[in-house]
């Protein structure tokens with residue numbers, strides 16, 4: 001698996017994703033999900049934003065948080081270890097989706113910001129692993145970039161934050177890559193404080209597809225929740 005996240009993991013939480021539309025709708029829908037004591041899988045858990053959303057919306061369930069990028073996982077572990085409630089409920093594993101070992105039953109799956117990092121073949125492997133573990137009606141929550149085909153994506157602002165005396169600004173731009181991919185480049189500029197300015201560019205690959213294509217792949221019913229988020233029902 002390519003690790004697109006570790007080089008910029010320290011900046012990840014400066015992008016305002018908490019309290020976003022996708023975060024709010026995930027919390028609302030999770031709170032209304034009947035789990036029957038089954039665990040929730042958070043695929044590509046990142047630094048723990050989605051783990052927090054799950055834990056705060058469904059007070060009792062166990063959470064399996066899958067995060068292969070070491071630097072992202074380090075932040076996630078820090079968050080889990082230092083919160084007694086999370087520490088009891090969240091199991092963190094490092095295996096990427098194609099090497100996963102899963103419990104026999106899952107009550108729900110959250111796959112926010114991750115499926116576009118998987119090619120069609122890897123997604124098929126994932127569905128084969130997940131679908132037999134989900135009871136009828138169990139939800140798979142997804143968040144995708146709203147890019148259904150590779151396009152030129154002009155640079156747009158991603159973050160503008162101050163921490164101590166350092167100012168962090170970031171933009172994201174994209175261009176078509178091979179086949180169904182977009183090559184996304186984030187550019188972070190860090191200024192202020194006693195050190196010289198730094199510019200860090202990071203590239204990642206995102207496979208473009210729509211929620212409707214995911215519904216076709218899985219043969220599940222899809223419901224769009226926001227411009228980027230949706231849910232598939234097993």
Ligand SMILES: C[S@@+](CC[C@H](N)C(=O)[O-])C[C@H]1O[C@@H](n2cnc3c(N)ncnc32)[C@H](O)[C@@H]1O
Pocket residue numbers: 001004005017043044045046047048049050066067068069072095096097098111112113114117118
């Ligand atoms: C955009 S982040 C999303 C983090 C979190 N779900 C959120 O919404 O804030 C995508 C995460 O997916 C992880 N990821 C990428 N490829 C993966 C794979 N093959 N298996 C599991 N996780 C993967 C990355 O390491 C990264 O932390």
